[in-house]
Amino acid sequence: TECRNDKLDDMYYFGSDDLTWETQGWDEIFRQKMPEHGLAVLYPDMGDSCNPCFTRKWVETVGLWPEYFKHFGPDTWYTDIAKRAGTLIRVPEVRMTHNKVHDQTYTRTRADGDGLFAKRMLEETEEERQTLANKVKTLLSSES
Numbered sequence: 001t002e003c004r005n006d007k008l009d010d011m012y013y014f015g016s017d018d019l020t021w022e023t024q025g026w027d028e029i030f031r032q033k034m035p036e037h038g039l040a041v042l043y044p045d046m047g048d049s050c051n052p053c054f055t056r057k058w059v060e061t062v063g064l065w066p067e068y069f070k071h072f073g074p075d076t077w078y079t080d081i082a083k084r085a086g087t088l089i090r091v092p093e094v095r096m097t098h099n100k101v102h103d104q105t106y107t108r109t110r111a112d113g114d115g116l117f118a119k120r121m122l123e124e125t126e127e128e129r130q131t132l133a134n135k136v137k138t139l140l141s142s143e144s
Contacts, residue, residue: 010055010056011027011030011031011034011053011054011055011056012053012054012055012056012059013027013030013051013052013053014051014052014053014054014074014075014078015051015096016051016098018098018099018100018101019046019051019096019097019098019099020096020097020099021096022095022096022097023044023093023094023095023096026044026094026096029091029093029094030042030053030091030094033089033091033093034053034055035087035089037057037139037140037143038055038056038057038058039055039057039058039061039085039087039136039139039140040054040058040082040087040088040089041053041054041058041078041079041081041082041087041088041089042054042089042090042091043079043088043089043090043091044091044092044094044095044096045090045091045092045093045094045095045096046095046096046097046098050075050076050079051075051096051098052075052078052079052082053091054078054082058078061135061136061139062078062081062132062135062136063132065077065078066121066125068117068121069118069121070109070114070117070118071109071114071115071118072109072114072115072117072118072119073118073121073122076118076122077122077129080122080129081129081132081133081136082133082136083133084129084130084133085132085133085134085136085137085140086137087136087140
């Protein structure tokens with residue numbers, strides 16, 4: 001019989017259509033690497049990108065990223081919270097390549113300064129992410 005942890009049944013990966021999934025079974029590897037508490041953010045070996053994998057419990061705990069993010073920002077929002085909470089986990093066994101195709105989406109997301117806006121908002125909301133990280137740390141210490 002297979003023993004499943006309900007907390008890990010709903011896992012999400014924050015990716016895009018210009019990724020190449022190099023590792024077969026990457027989803028099962030993420031499932032195996034996710035701690036039982038489900039309050040971690042995992043990321044694959046992708047060079048300079050950090051596309052997060054997280055659980056429903058993570059979303060229920062820290063919420064979704066702020067709505068003011070259009071394209072850039074949400075992945076950094078989650079990974080920064082996890083890093084501050086001590087639950088950001090690199091999974092080098094999972095390899096993906098971000099191809100950065102210069103198509104209409106690439107052009108549109110850079111045309112209006114969204115990247116600079118996201119960077120500024122991330123700088124201005126550092127305290128909010130620290131508060132969320134503290135919430136994760138508190139939950140983990142109460143489970144111990």
